[in-house]
Structures are given as structure tokens and as C-alpha cells.
Amino acid sequence: MTLRILYLxxxxxxxxxxxxxxxxTRRFRQTSVAVCHLYPEDSLRPDFEAAGIPVYPLDMKGRYPGPQAWRKLQAVQQAVQPDLLHITGLFAGLLGRSMGKVQGxxxxxSFTNETYTPAHYASLPPRSRLKLRALYVLDRLTLRWVDRIIxxxxxxxxxxxxxxxxxLQRVEVIYRGRDPAPFLSPQSxxxxxxxxRFELAGGGPVIVNVARLIPRKGQAELIQAMPAxxxxxxxxxxxxxxEGHHRPQLQALIEHLGLAQQVTLLGTVRDVPELLALADVFAFPSHFEGLGGAVVEAMMAACPIVAADTPVHREMVISGESGLLVTPQHPGALAEGILWMLDHPAExxxxxxKARQVxxxxFHIDGVAARYEALYRSLAKAN
Incomplete structure (x- = not known):
């Protein structure tokens, strides 16, 4: 029997x-998939449609779901008739859980980040903290309606x-994976x-970071580490x-430190395997993560990794064996880690x-997809 899954x-x-x-989703064998998204941003829509996956936009203009979005999602649900609704995202959760509850x-x-930690609250302005506390109440109340959390x-x-x-028994860990092929054989x-394009012909060491440009990703500390x-x-x-909303602040920091010739904001880069193949060090000073997909990619590229010492990164990197973990939010420690890698190229x-082997x-995507399908089937069978 082919299962029908609607992703929101x-x-x-x-x-x-x-x-x-x-x-x-494009690796599923016995599962039919449709994807619905709340907000207009749809850069990946052609990729989903090329894989034969229907995409349903709700085209929400504001941040918070309202009655119109609810009605649109209900129409999508009636068109797809899914066996399961899989939700990812805070606002998708608030909308999807209410619709799923009513429709049975x-x-x-999905738990994809540590959204309500003290560190996250501390990083927000006062008004945003109040909004997050209100969302927390709604999140906690509606999570009881879901059957399983990944x-x-x-x-x-x-x-x-x-x-x-x-x-805890309602929450299962399935790591997000990547296809290793592009990272094992980057295109010359x-x-x-x-x-x-990036004027790297000089032969100096190249340090790469791949992440959204937002404060918690730690690019400011990485820039501050560069003088050392x-x-x-x-x-x-x-x-x-x-890319991200923190770009102007990062550009200002680069100029303030006089690093315009040494530090470059690339914007969105599609050729990540090739970029990693050019790197001598991959630096990832993120303050907190769900699971850093960029770290997985760097591991598959066998790129030496220097990352912040956080619980999530400890699940991925064994410091001193498959990379280096350094004190979070500490430019000096980050610089020391990068310099150690550059001073010890063989190690x-x-x-x-070792990181690639791990x-x-x-994190091989085929195994990850198989685990998702197995979970869906177990839930459908229980129904």
C-alpha cells in the first residue's frame, strides 16, 4: 500500500x-508526497516539482496564520487526502495542528531547534521575548494533539x-542526512x-562558513577571530x-576591522561541495543548532572542522579525532582552533x-529516508 504524506x-x-x-522525500520508495508551505519564499519549488512532488503554496502575507490560511490548508488537505500530516516549523505547527485536530x-x-532556551531568549529584544513566550504557550498546548515527534x-x-x-517516548531521533555523492566527487x-570568481589564486589558506546570516550563527565572532x-x-x-538579515551588521564589522580584502560575504552559494573542496578549514561557531546540516556537508567533504562546543556538535564531532570543538562565542578560542588546523595540515x-567516515x-541520506518511511508505516499500521 502506498502511503500519502502531506508535508506542511x-x-x-x-x-x-x-x-x-x-x-x-525524493528517495521514498512506497510513499506518495505533497508539500504545502506557508510563506511566499519558494526557491526550492522547481527542485520539488522536478522530483514529481506537488507543491501547494498558501501565500501567507503576514507572519501569523489566520482564518484564510486555515481555509486554504483545509482545501489542500481535502485535495491530497493524506494518511499522515508531517509538520515542520513553529508557525506551520500552530496552523497544521489545529487543522489536523479538527479534520482527524x-x-x-518536528523538533528542529532548541527554540525556548535561555540563550535564545537572551538573544532577542524585549518585545520579541514576549512574543516568543506567547508562542511557547500555544506550542505546548497544541503539541499534545500530534501522534509522534521527530x-x-x-x-x-x-x-x-x-x-x-x-x-520522551513520544519523541524519536532521526538525524537529517545528505547525499554524499556531490561531496565525494566535487566538479573540478x-x-x-x-x-x-572569489580570487583565490593567491594560494593562501581558505576558511569557509556556510550558514544563514543571523546572530546566533556566530559569524561575528568568526570575523573577529580573523585578525589573529x-x-x-x-x-x-x-x-x-x-544570506540573512544580519548581513548589514556583518559588512559593517568587516569594514570596521579593515578586513574588506580578506573577508567576503558570498551570498547564497549553490556549489557548496565545490566551495568546501577549496577550503582548508570549515568554521562553524553557531551558538545553538538543531543539527547543523552544513556541518554534515563539511564532514562528507572531509573538510577539517572547527565548531563551537555545544551538545549538538558533540553528537557529530569528537574533538581531537574528527575535528575541533572550541569555547562558544569566543573569538580567541575560535582563532586558536583555526590556527591549530592550519599549523598541523597532516593531522x-x-x-x-575520520569525519567523512562518521x-x-x-548521516547517509538513503538510511535517513528509510527510517522516515519505516516510522510512517508503523504509525499508519497502528491506525
């Missing part, structure tokens, strides 16, 4: 959750289950194109791939190889 997600922009959803649809939800790491499972008072012509790196390696370059290369075992 905040957007189809280029992000970790969205890319993971695409990679997972079995639901799977967390993308054990750290996220434990944190959110405790914070939202969800029994694209590498050369990137080398020319440049003191030892004057021709080093830092390439920051990604760094060995760590990269990634192929834990």
Missing part, C-alpha cells in the same frame, strides 16, 4: 530543513521534551570557476556563504577523513 513547512527557501525535506488527520511534528538530534530531543513537557570545472589568523597567515581568506587532513555511517 514554513517556506521552501534554501535552508537546512527545506533542503533536508527535498533530499529525504494523524500528525507527525527530533533531528538527541540534544534537541532532550531539551525540547523537557521545555515543552512532552514525554566548478571549483576552478569559484576559485576565479591573519597575523600568522597574512594571505588567509574567510568566505561566508549564506587536520586525518580528522577530515558522516557516511550516521
Amino acid at each position: 513547512i514554513d517556506s521552501l527557501g534554501v535552508g537546512g530543513a527545506e533542503c533536508s525535506l527535498l533530499e529525504i 488527520v494523524r500528525m507527525v511534528d 527530533a533531528n538530534s538527541e540534544a534537541v530531543r532532550l531539551c525540547n521534551a523537557a521545555t515543552l513537557h512532552v514525554p 570545472d566548478r571549483m576552478e570557476e569559484l576559485r576565479c 589568523v591573519l597575523h600568522r597567515f597574512p594571505t588567509a581568506r574567510l568566505l561566508l556563504a549564506g 587536520a587532513e586525518a580528522m577530515g577523513r 558522516a557516511l555511517e550516521k
